[in-house]
Amino acid sequence: MRCYCVTHHGQPLKLTDKPIPQPQGTEVLLRVKAAGLCHTDLHLWEGFYDLGAGKRLMLADRGIKPPMTLSHEICGEVISAGSEAGQLKVGMRSLVHPWIGCGECAACQRGEENICIKPQALGVVRAGGFAEYVIVPHPRYLVDIEGLDDAEAAPLACAGVTTFSAISKFGNRIHEGPVVIIGAGGLGLMAIEVLKAMGAHGAIVVDIDASKREAALAAGALAVIDGKATDAAQQIMQATDGGARAVLDLVGATPTVTLAIASCARGGHIVICGLMGGDITLSLPVIPMRPLTIEGSYVGSLAELHELVKLVKRTGMSAIPVTRRPMSEINSAMQDLQNGKVIGRTVLIP
Structure with a gap:
């Protein structure tokens, strides 16, 4: 499969070819239909957060190092699943909750995986959506988006x-x-x-x-x-x-x-x-x-994403402006975002 990876911070993402991953256990394989581009992707690409007074929080100090496949705003369709994932309908369109935790700490136990002490977020720690396929570790992170447009729904996972x-x-x-x-x-x-x-x-x-x-x-x-x-x-x-x-x-x-x-x-x-x-x-x-x-406030929980999608469907909430671009334009899309040229969201389509 084709994926666009950060191989060196601050340098253009590199198109690489990798084997299509095979889901194991509870894992689910999705074919990516839409992947949003977020300012967080820019920070991850740069490799640090600005703490002020000349100080930086380096991602490498948190164990986050290249190669990295970015994008945590992912919509896709189910292709296959591991033997422990339960029954899933092949072709089901889903929004992915990317803010995955360890499942064991106090935050995870109270349903706040988004602030887990050992985060495993897609597009940050695990491979994200700037690829043709993505592995989701458990079907509970899939949110049904029946009736919604893939590119318009993708930003719901972060923005x-x-x-x-x-x-x-x-x-x-x-x-x-x-x-x-x-x-x-x-x-x-x-x-x-x-x-x-x-x-x-x-x-x-x-x-x-x-x-x-x-x-x-x-x-x-x-x-x-x-x-x-x-x-x-x-x-x-x-x-x-x-x-x-x-x-x-x-x-x-x-x-x-x-x-x-x-x-x-x-x-x-x-x-x-x-x-x-x-x-x-x-x-x-x-x-x-x-x-x-x-x-x-740091992103949101899985329960909150479910609440939000229900709100969207119940009220007919309007989507924000979305610019669809082919994933091959990822580097120019990132440059446009960095230069403040994006109104709403850019969503990359494989």
Whole structure:
């Protein structure tokens, strides 16, 4: 089978030919129908996360080294399964939950494999979707997408479940006033659609890119704000009638977290999903005196992905803009994403 692999960090993915894997035990073999391209794939390709102050979290220090087959947003059809996988319908179209854990730690036992201490995620630790076939370790990670388009469904495995999980952490706040979304990339546009499907008050979107702000308005944002404006915090406070009660930071960089804190109302809740990197200095009395909740959120659980797909089917939630490209264009697609040229999501088709 053909697959596109990171053989050296920062260098173009290499087309390689490997034998089609044969499923063993509980494993399931899928033919990949669509594989989304995410900013996380860029971090994995680069080989590090920016921790700020010149520090880096190197993937090699976590045991993640080339060769790597990226893409954790995978839709495919069942081709075969191991002898312990149970009865599966050949040809069944499925979305894959890629955030797989060890199955034994406390996080896995409570259903939060996405924060496992020994993660085995597809497209990160295990081979992912930038290939003709992919092995899924157990059929429980397959989510039925009958009635949905493969390329439109693929981003639900990351952009979708990430925003759904993060928004769920706000609880009833999403009905009390607009949620401020920082970042109008694929996750930002997905967050707008999730909020609409959940019957939320609405979204105010912040981005430094005018074309992405326009895409957010087209998707139904109540208002958009230029994140580079010197009075961006004041604009957010005015648009939220005194300060944001809920801020979803999908960028996760020093200036965006700083803006989130500056624009929050007393009792505001900030959830950070983005991994662009950096650091902040924060006076500690501010947290209890205002009081603020600053929370991280990392992708989502298998149960949350099932909930999200049910929400999509029940409400007819609109898909985010998807650009379909042949998988042979993976390197130029990654370059476009790195240069900020992508509206919504790029999905590669084998």
